[in-house]
Amino acid sequence: MGELLDIRRIYVEAGAAELPRGKEILGRWPEATIVEVESHQRIPELYGDETNVRRWVRIKREALVVGVKKTMTARPNGRSADFIAPSTANGCAMACAYCYVPRHKGYSNPITVFANIERVCSYVKGHAGRQGRKAEPNECDPVAWVYDIGENSDCSVDALISDNVRDLVELFRGLPDAKASFATKYVNRDLLDWDPRGRTRIRFSLMPPADAKVLDIRTSPVGERIAAIDDFVAAGYEVHVNFSPVVVRDGWLEDWADLLDQLDAGIGAAAKRQLAAEIIFLTHNRGLHEVNLGWHPRAEELIWRPELQQVKRSQNGDLNVRYRTGSKGGYVHALTGLIAQRTPYLRVRYAF
Numbered sequence: 001m002g003e004l005l006d007i008r009r010i011y012v013e014a015g016a017a018e019l020p021r022g023k024e025i026l027g028r029w030p031e032a033t034i035v036e037v038e039s040h041q042r043i044p045e046l047y048g049d050e051t052n053v054r055r056w057v058r059i060k061r062e063a064l065v066v067g068v069k070k071t072m073t074a075r076p077n078g079r080s081a082d083f084i085a086p087s088t089a090n091g092c093a094m095a096c097a098y099c100y101v102p103r104h105k106g107y108s109n110p111i112t113v114f115a116n117i118e119r120v121c122s123y124v125k126g127h128a129g130r131q132g133r134k135a136e137p138n139e140c141d142p143v144a145w146v147y148d149i150g151e152n153s154d155c156s157v158d159a160l161i162s163d164n165v166r167d168l169v170e171l172f173r174g175l176p177d178a179k180a181s182f183a184t185k186y187v188n189r190d191l192l193d194w195d196p197r198g199r200t201r202i203r204f205s206l207m208p209p210a211d212a213k214v215l216d217i218r219t220s221p222v223g224e225r226i227a228a229i230d231d232f233v234a235a236g237y238e239v240h241v242n243f244s245p246v247v248v249r250d251g252w253l254e255d256w257a258d259l260l261d262q263l264d265a266g267i268g269a270a271a272k273r274q275l276a277a278e279i280i281f282l283t284h285n286r287g288l289h290e291v292n293l294g295w296h297p298r299a300e301e302l303i304w305r306p307e308l309q310q311v312k313r314s315q316n317g318d319l320n321v322r323y324r325t326g327s328k329g330g331y332v333h334a335l336t337g338l339i340a341q342r343t344p345y346l347r348v349r350y351a352f
């Protein structure tokens with residue numbers, strides 16, 4: 001944990017400091033300097049110079065923000081989950097080159113954790129209760145309503161900071177028609193003791209190690225993520241894999257074949273029986289590309305490939321890029337074909 005987090009300065013909203021969860025978090029780092037802030041969303045000193053990687057990695061490691069989540073919503077999703085649960089954190093101590101989270105929150109993007117977890121839990125419980133039983137199977141899950149609890153953060157790392165994620169995992173044990181889910185790039189073995197009783201799905205993100213080395217900065221190595229799968233299944237989690245982002249480059253399919261072989265060799269029969277995958281090809285963004293050029297141009301050689309990509313202006317005016325429509329179907333087909341060959345038990349929930 002020392003490598004990833006060494007909290008020295010905690011920015012806290014007064015309302016959060018008074019809550020039991022806020023007190024617990026502050027109590028975990030008694031040596032840290034406490035800075036009271038009016039709003040967890042406006043802390044200019046945390047933004048820093050976007051290309052000063054040393055500064056923002058330091059901020060990620062040393063700063064923590066504790067706030068109160070104001071609005072509760074469960075946004076319909078329909079792909080990896082039926083709903084996006086209200087977040088209990090945002091920001092991340094890791095620093096993947098393609099991550100979209102910093103686009104919204106300033107590049108250093110340290111973890112903000114919300115102290116009003118009881119409100120989040122009671123909202124989720126009420127929302128799930130109102131859905132009743134799921135009438136039709138869909139690509140999220142055949143029977144349960146799936147709630148993504150980690151859209152804007154990595155729950156395995158959040159669990160190093162507070163019991164928020166554990167509270168949610170325990171809540172979902174008792175919700176008969178709903179299931180929690182989150183994608184992760186970090187192996188936190190503390191989660192193995194939480195007894196999730198099959199009601200939480202962890203999606204380990206995987207990509208060929210050659211790509212991860214350049215793109216997945218500060219995360220657990222891909223081999224360590226694969227090696228954790230059996231243990232998480234034995235501990236009562238449903239474990240899926242998240243192939244994302246898939247990066248097209250010379251030799252990409254050969255490297256994916258090797259990764260699938262590594263996955264196949266690294267997991268046992270119990271994991272294979274329940275395994276499924278989601279596949280998401282890379283999307284990128286011009287603003288992020290420009291930031292990355294300032295600190296990590298090697299990553300951009302991999303993920304900024306105008307000859308393969310097309311640009312689309314998003315609703316908020318950002319220029320997003322993705323692989324060209326004409327070729328993308330072929331890439332998807334090639335990768336799903338490889339899966340059918342190398343890991344035929346691996347059900348593909350969706351691929352795009």
Ligand code: SF4
Pocket residue numbers: 091092093094095096098099100101152153154185219
């Ligand atoms: S682990 Fe997830 S949230 Fe964290 S930097 Fe990587 S992509 Fe972003």
